[in-house]
Each structure stands twice: as C-alpha cells, then as structure tokens.
Amino acid sequence: MEEILLLTVENVAQAGDDLHILPALPAGQYEYDLNGIQKVKVITPDRRVIEKDAEISMPLGTRSRSFTLMFPNTQEAEIPVGSQ
Numbered sequence: 001m002e003e004i005l006l007l008t009v010e011n012v013a014q015a016g017d018d019l020h021i022l023p024a025l026p027a028g029q030y031e032y033d034l035n036g037i038q039k040v041k042v043i044t045p046d047r048r049v050i051e052k053d054a055e056i057s058m059p060l061g062t063r064s065r066s067f068t069l070m071f072p073n074t075q076e077a078e079i080p081v082g083s084q
Helices: none
Strands: 011-015 018-026 036-043 049-057 066-071
Touching: none
Parallel strands: none
Antiparallel strands: 011 018, 018 066, 036 049, 049 066
C-alpha cells in the first residue's frame, strides 16, 4: 500500500490517556475513508518510526468539515510537535 503524508504535527493536546493531534485533516482531500481506527506510521523529529492505532473521526455538530486525529493510550512525549 502506498504511504501518504497526512500531516506534520503542529500542536498536541493531552486528554487523560489520549493524545489529540493538530491540525485537523480537511475533509474531501483524501480519496479513501478516514473514519474509524486506522494503523498509521509516525516519524518523529529524531527519525524514530512508530506504528500506532489512531482514531480518525469527523466531529458531529461542527461547521468545519475536517477529521480529528486521536491516539488512544498515548503520551505527548511519544508523538512530539514536528512529527509526520
């Protein structure tokens, strides 16, 4: 399967055991379904490669059409700003 760069992490927000990644992913930019749990590869600024499950969803009741990206059971130090 072809690898596709989704984003470069600009900010993270810790919510309990979950890590929310910013920016959000614009809807309609991708040719495949992003909703649900997806295995993603993360490359940190120090070039470590991590494969983790990410929950990708489109929040209901929001005006923006974008997907949010959340890593369950992940701490901020695991996926720092600048990761891809």
